[in-house]
Amino acid sequence: MNQDYITPDKWSIIEEGFDPENVESSESLFSLGNGAMGQRANFEEDYSGRTFQGSYIAGVYYPDKTRVGWWKNGYPEYFAKVLNAPNWIGIQVFINGTPLDLNTCKKISHFRRELNMKEGWYNREFAVILPNGIELAVNVTRFLSMDLDEVGAIKYKLTCLNASAEIKFVPYLDSGIKNQDSNWDDKFWNTTKIVSEGHRAFIEAHTMKTNFATCTFMESYMELNGNKLDAKPSEITGQDRVGLAYQQQVQKGDTLTLIKFGGYTVSRNHPPSKLVQVAKRNLQEATELGVERLLERQKSAWAKIWERSDITIEGDVKAQQGIRFNIYQLNQTYLGKDSRLNIGPKGFTGEKYGGSTYWDTEAYCIPFYMSTKNQQVARNLLEYRYNHLEKAIENAQKLGFSNGAALYPMVTMNGEECHNEWEITFQEIHRNGAMAFAMFNYYRYTGDYTYIAEMGLEVLIAIARFWYQRASFSTPKNKYVILGVTGPNEYENNVNNNWYTNYIAQWCINYTLEQLQKVKDGHPEDYDRVIGKTKLTAVETDQWEEVAKKMYFPYSEEHSVFLQQDGFLDKELVPAADLPKTHRPINQKWSWDRILRSPYIKQADTLQGFYFFEDHFTQKELERHFDFYEPFTVHESSLSPCVHSIQAAKLDRMEQAYDFYLRTSRLDLDDYNNEVNEGLHITSMAGTWMSIVEGFGGMRVSDDKLSFTPRIPEQWDSYSFKVDFRNRILKVTVTREDVSFDLEGADEMSIRVQGNRVVLKGRNTVKL
Known part of the structure; x- marks a missing residue:
């Protein structure tokens, strides 16, 4: 465990006391989202210490040109950056001309922040002495409305404790924003118009290359001791920035409050020419409701979410806090309203990884959304992949595949592959299998076969064509092999016959053949349409069947286990428990060369296959494989502990299952991988839900x-x-x-x- 400053609580994430070393981690942990937009828990007022600024709009991205030393044919042209969006939350605060900045205060006598997961709001309160001797108490509440999902609200309360003073609030918008992870230091945003109208301000800007048009907007007013003031602001305009300055003299003990509404309208949802008009409509609705009524609606919206998705645990506060944090962040990230969106691995909490979806959605997230929402939400996630089928076929064509074979991307925003690590982009092809498994899992759970008949069969055919072409016939083995891959364990690259990859390839082909017959029998019109469109023949399906029948699986007679890949036993098989603690995590302490030659497993690989296809294996076989592979697993992927927790529970090893559960549920809260400052692990949070529901x-x-x-x-x-x-x-x-x-x-x-x-x-x- 690397950090232990979050106070255990059943319904809230709480930090007490101010430590500059925790600021970036807390910015991740206290993040807000409402499915349409999100933001890290950056301070509203200026902060000159280390901070990772981050605001995000769902579905808005930038194609950052790939940066590599040696270009290879088929390489993705760009890496899709989740864009740091214009900032609407900023409020500069000056007391008698001295800026409020927690990094320069003479003393911070009290600091507390809380993310209330039950009701969907974030609060920060602190007491400070400024360099000019003024003592202040500050209380700030912020939330992103679930009802008006283009709007957020801030209530910034400030009390002068030891003297009267002149307070100046400057709420502002800023579109001069950069990503920390830019490949070429490109300018991602182009500001086209800055306007202020009384208490309102608007910045129109569009993304470079992708041309997403946005309007970032705000409206503010002040209250003194709870009474609304009729103060007129003065405009402060700079390049890519607009502020509205309010000034007020207050007496000792008075409380001055700034109410600020803000948010985004985007061309994904509205005509570009109407963005300001829609923003004004949003502000009108928000101000008429007022911050308190909008907050009441927020509480009601979250009560409905929790009514369906809550998991209660009695007797273990840390475990309870962990699972609710996971469920909360999943719902902040994706609500299933828009089939054009998906679940990014960092959600709205950071820039790392880019892209809006990985295979995590199909492998880990769909079970959560199927079980806690109506089935249309999970169907939307499947439709997202169907809508990208043509792009998946193009991705395969770039690598030399033909005849409508599809390779779904490792990382994508619009269906194009945009991941720029060769050994993952071109070798981690097992993700194709996750697409098919998600269909199987969806039908198994919902009983809704219409998706497969209407859309899914086309996807299955394209995937089966890929596996047929990707397999090679080995004359010495008299079997079909799959060479040069990376399995789920990314600590082995360019290996031959990764067992999980071969197994899911075989399963995909067999499953596609079964569905062809099922659609032909039960949905003949859909069958005729799909066959006509794909030009599938009996000769081709016979060829697939031959590959599936003769698929090679590496096996060790000595250990009675399937081998993770052909060369696994050639490694020095030293259990992870024998590694010195100073060597962990190995991904931060070892060279990549050393990792690749080691037996250490980043996440469930062979055991991932045993999780997906547990009905294909006996309990004894699971036990043998678990006992063989888990000791070499270092669990340095967020997706690893949940699978192992489920399997340990199935084997009735409850202490081990509990330890894995606690690790997956508190992965970010306790920062096991020492990287929470970069953002949260959203998709693995669905695995945490599975570890309770499917595991325990x-x-x-x-x-x-x-x-x-x-x-x-x-x-x-x-x-x-x-x-x-x-x-x-x-x-x-x-x-x-x-x-x-x-x-x-x-x-x-x-x-x-x-x-x-x-x-x-x-x-x-x-x-x-």
């Missing part, structure tokens, strides 16, 4: 029914969760003594518990 709850879909094998860690008194299964909402509560099931609505539902059939009636509790 043992929830599976079997024979079209929900099945449970509940277990409970000894550190907990009880836990509960809800799932929406085929439009029926089921609450599961597990205690040390029993498990109970509550079914909402009037319908009956049949489930299995520990293998036994149980019939649930609506509005009745069944306790076992």
Whole structure:
């Protein structure tokens, strides 16, 4: 554990006391979002210490030209930067002409901040002595409205404690913004118009290259001791910046408050010529409601989200805080309203990784959204990939594939591959399998086959064509092999016959063949349309079947396990527990060459296959593979602990399962990987949800029914969760003594518990 300054609390993230070393980490941890925009928890007032400024608009990006020494054919032209957007939260504060800056104050006598996850707001309060001797108490509340999702609100309260003073507030907008991670130091934004009208101001700007037009807007007014003032601001305009200066003399003990509404309108959602008009409409609605009523609506919106998605844990505050933090951030990042959007690995909390989606969405996030929202949300995530099919085919063509073969991108904003690490972009092809698995998982859970018939079959055909062309026939082995890949374990590059890759390739082909027959039998019109469009023939499907039948899987007779890749046993197999602590994490302490030659596994690889396809293997086989691979796993990917927690729970190793759960749920809160300052690990947070529901709850879909094998860690008194299964909402509560099931609505539902059939009636509790 690397940090321990967050106060344990069931519903809030709390930091008490000011430490400049924690500022950038806290900017990540206290981030806000509402699905349409988000921001790091930067201070509103000026701060001259180390800070990572970050505001983000969903779906707005910049194609930063790839920077490499040696260009290779097929290399992505650009890396999609999640853009740091114009800043609307800024408020300069001057007391008798002295700026308020926590980095230059003579003394900070009190500092506390809270992210209230239950109600969706962020508060910061502090007391300071300025260099000019004035003592201040400051209390700031900020939130991004879930109702008016283009609007955020700030209530900035300041009290002079020891003297009367002249206070100057300068709320401002700033579009002179750069990304920290720019490849070429390009200018990403072009400011085209700056306007102020009374208490309002607007900056129109567009992104370079991608030409997303935006209007960043604000409106402000002041209150003295709760009474609204009729103070007229003066305009302060600079290059790419506009501020409105308010001045007020206050007496000792008076409280002066600045209310500020702000946000973005974007050409993704409105005609570019209407952006200012829509911004004014947003401001009108926000100011008419007022900050308090808007906050009440915020609390109601979050209450509805928690009603469906909350997980309760009794007896373990840190575990409770961890899971709620994960659920909260997932809902801040993606609400499923817009099928053009997806779930970025950093969400609205940082710039690292770029792109709006990885294979994380299909492998980890879809189960969370299927179970905690209506099924249309998960379907939107699948439609996102269908809408990018043509681009996926283009991606494959650039690498020399033909006949409609598709390679889905490792990282993308618009369907084009935009990841600029060769060994991942071109070798981590297993992501294609995650696209197919997500379809299988969606149908298994929702029972909705229409997606596969209407859209999914086309995707499956394109993926199967890719696997057929990517496999090579090995004469010595008399098998098909897949060479030169990187599996989920990114600490092995350019290996041959990664077991997980080969296995999911074989499964994809077989699954596609099954769906072809199923669509032909049950949806003949869709079948004829798809066959006509793809020009698929029986000769081609026979060729696929041959590859699937003869797929090679490396295996060790000595250890009775599938080998992660052909050369795994050639490594010096020293368990990770034998590494000196000073060598961890190895990705920060070792050279890449040393990592690649080591046996150390970044995240579940072979075990990822055992997680996806657990029905294909016996409990004994899982145990053998878990015991062989977990000791070499260093869990330096955020996606690793959750899979291992689920599997440890299945093996009834509850202490180990609990340790992995705590690590995945508090990965960012406790900063296990020493990198939270760069942003949060949003997509792995869905894996945290799975580690409780699928791990401890043992929830599976079997024979079209929900099945449970509940277990409970000894550190907990009880836990509960809800799932929406085929439009029926089921609450599961597990205690040390029993498990109970509550079914909402009037319908009956049949489930299995520990293998036994149980019939649930609506509005009745069944306790076992």
